[in-house]
Amino acid sequence: MLYLADIDASALRELLRAHDLDLQIVADELPIPGSYWGEPEAGLIGATVFARADTPVHSVLHEACHLIVMPTERRARVHTDATDSIAEEDASCYLQIVLADALPGVGRERLMADMDEWGYTFRLGSTRAWFENDAAEAREWLQTRLLLSPTTRNAIN
Template sequence: MTVSATHQQVMSCADAGLPVLQQLLAPYELEVVLIEEPAPLPGSFWGDPEAGLIGWQLFIRSHTPLQSALHEASHYICMDSLRRARLHTDAGGGYDEENAVCYLQILLADQLPGVGRQRMWQDMDRWGYTFRLGSAQCWFEQDAEDTCRWLLEQDLIDRHEHPTGRLRQGG
């Protein structure tokens, strides 16, 4: 597989470190599984090198973009327990949940040494995320109040906007 220019510009899971990623996601009971080539990457909705989800497992390669791993992990955290119980490849979810996923992946990036929200904003923009204000940072800082409120109501972040380590309940 050749690595595109976009892949070279964004932080990979290897750059962040597998043990650090595993530690970050452990409170959510989400197992990070490293898949070596040439084995297919299980559960990837968008295909290799994008992270995949099946059940409680997040599948990555060393060159999987970190933003992809955090995005899929955030889907797992933000979905209700009924969807989580039958999760296989397509995380689904509506508009509010997708926004919450993007917001939470930025907050999770703040928990990783050497990453942080600035880097996540850059990588999201480089990867092609689109926001009505033109960038991930502008959306996060100026247009995501409803998203922050949703995460608070679901007990996924606290009033200081720190991830709680809890999964969304209900269904």
Template sequence: MSYADERQTDVSRLADVDDDALAALLARFGLTLVRVPGGEPIPGSFWGEEEAGLAGDRLYARPDTPLHSILHESGHYICMDPARRSALDTDAGGDYDEENGVCYLQILLADHLPDMDRDRMCADMDAWGYTFRLGSAAAWFAEDAADARAWLQERGVLDRDGAVTWRCRGA
């Protein structure tokens, strides 16, 4: 049994959302959504299988790519410094604080897609196996993510009220 077979598969996928709305959301950050045909390898995918891939300013996804993976990898692109962004190919890297910022941001970005919202994103993250100290993504987001929010605000990704600025770090 593969790692993918062991994970919960009842999560939102690219095929489940308005991919034109998703492409428009990503374009606000300078990212281009590249749709990969079903069953084909995903370029730039660090984790392989159906996970989203990054190379430069392109985010690659197939119909079976989980939306949380798409928003998570997009979050890395948005949150990395310009030097890393300019050399991006497959491995987004980042430290613990950036990873938390990325998780927080992917939850916020879900609210900007039709038929998706933060509650569904948190449920998808839980089903996929993201782990948080408080036991769920929603509890972490509501009660334990002040440091992630502050990190995003300090880097200009969120404004002082916690709203998305539609700018990448360092832009």
């Protein structure tokens, strides 16, 4: 499992800033505000993603992607639970995989392996199988909202 302490947090912070989000790193001994799954999983309140050094990178990206895919007006009042629909959940999963490529030392391959290790479940049995063979609706959802290039599997921004 790749943790926040294992990567360049400034690269993650810049990635989130590109989507008008903030990353707040919490001291190791403090609770993580807005964590839906409990510590050490990332939390969110408004446009801020909270994490500690022991927070898995996939968790930070997943919560950030929830904020990225939701309408701006909802983002301001979100606290802890960002899920609005299965479509948004799937879009968040898809986008976190794509955005992992923007982080040095992370990449989609590592992120998908960590998602499987954490326990994400997909119909086809693995994150990779879902991403490559069963995520067309999530991809189209992101493309329609201009969050993903219509011709590649790359994020816009």
